[in-house]
Amino acid sequence: MNSQNIYDDNEFFRLYSILNSKPNGAPDSIPTFRFLEKIKSTKTQPKIQCVLELACGNGWFSNYMATKENVKSVRAFDLSENMLDLAKRIHSHPVISYELADMETIQLPNQSFDLGFSSLALHYVLNFKSLVQSIHQSLNPGGHFFAIIEHPIYTAPTVREWIPNTQDPPSTGSCNMTRGEMIWPLYDYQVEGDRVVDWIVNGVLKRHRTMSTYLNIFMDCGFDIRGIEEFSPPTMELNNTVHLEIDRHRPKFLILSVQKHIE
Ligand SMILES: C[S@@+](CC[C@H](N)C(=O)[O-])C[C@H]1O[C@@H](n2cnc3c(N)ncnc32)[C@H](O)[C@@H]1O
Numbered sequence: 001m002n003s004q005n006i007y008d009d010n011e012f013f014r015l016y017s018i019l020n021s022k023p024n025g026a027p028d029s030i031p032t033f034r035f036l037e038k039i040k041s042t043k044t045q046p047k048i049q050c051v052l053e054l055a056c057g058n059g060w061f062s063n064y065m066a067t068k069e070n071v072k073s074v075r076a077f078d079l080s081e082n083m084l085d086l087a088k089r090i091h092s093h094p095v096i097s098y099e100l101a102d103m104e105t106i107q108l109p110n111q112s113f114d115l116g117f118s119s120l121a122l123h124y125v126l127n128f129k130s131l132v133q134s135i136h137q138s139l140n141p142g143g144h145f146f147a148i149i150e151h152p153i154y155t156a157p158t159v160r161e162w163i164p165n166t167q168d169p170p171s172t173g174s175c176n177m178t179r180g181e182m183i184w185p186l187y188d189y190q191v192e193g194d195r196v197v198d199w200i201v202n203g204v205l206k207r208h209r210t211m212s213t214y215l216n217i218f219m220d221c222g223f224d225i226r227g228i229e230e231f232s233p234p235t236m237e238l239n240n241t242v243h244l245e246i247d248r249h250r251p252k253f254l255i256l257s258v259q260k261h262i263e
Pocket of ligand 1: 003004007054055056057058059060077078079080083101102103104118119120121124125
């Protein structure tokens with residue numbers, strides 16, 4: 001198995017739980033909900049009754065679909081027993097089944113879901129194309145898949161820390177970046193592959209892919225791109241929805257809405 005199951009590492013999980021101790025549920029500003037409203041009114045999207053969630057974590061999205069969208073069934077998978085226990089504890093619902101599975105190797109049923117979703121996990125996957133093929137065959141024709149992925153500009157550098165600008169801006173042109181302002185160290189963008197990063201604990205294995213790789217894989221597998229957002233989330237800890245000024249310098253998440261072709 002290629003997958004690093006860091007969420008079942010006790011120390012990681014303890015610290016992750018503290019970090020995520022904010023109120024459950026996603027902020028309404030996440031573009032996924034705008035995508036959801038948009039696709040519900042399109043003629044080609046089948047009525048959303050059966051939902052797939054990959055790497056469901058604490059189950060907030062599955063729970064949202066069950067309670068707010070009244071779907072008939074949700075199959076929610078995750079690699080981590082810790083996360084599934086948490087999901088069952090805080091987001092259990094009669095139509096949701098939480099199941100232990102590695103999305104790198106999962107066998108999804110053919111043409112069974114009207115909507116698929118995965119948040120903050122596809123950047124862990126090694127064999128991304130094979131996963132996208134599997135998602136594609138599991139969707140009904142016209143079904144959408146929403147992905148929230150760490151943005152390639154965010155995943156490129158191994159050391160993910162803002163650094164102070166040491167240069168004065170050029171005297172010509174319209175650059176208004178001042179000396180001392182924090183800048184994002186974008187390097188190794190074209191070097192795809194593993195990134196072992198220090199995030200919560202040392203040695204978390206993530207994967208970097210360029211924007212064109214993500215989009216081309218979805219298109220090669222038979223999806224049409226229906227929506228793209230490059231997003232930095234509001235900071236929940238600071239009084240509900242505060243956008244950090246620094247986040248205007250680079251996107252943190254890539255959010256995609258893709259639709260399976262209708263044959
Ligand atoms: C940052 S959390 C995101 C959880 C949730 N989707 C959310 O948005 O809050 C990443 C999740 O991906 C899961 N995960 C990572 N690799 C996985 C894999 N190969 N198969 C299934 N789940 C995986 C982890 O166990 C964890 O629950």
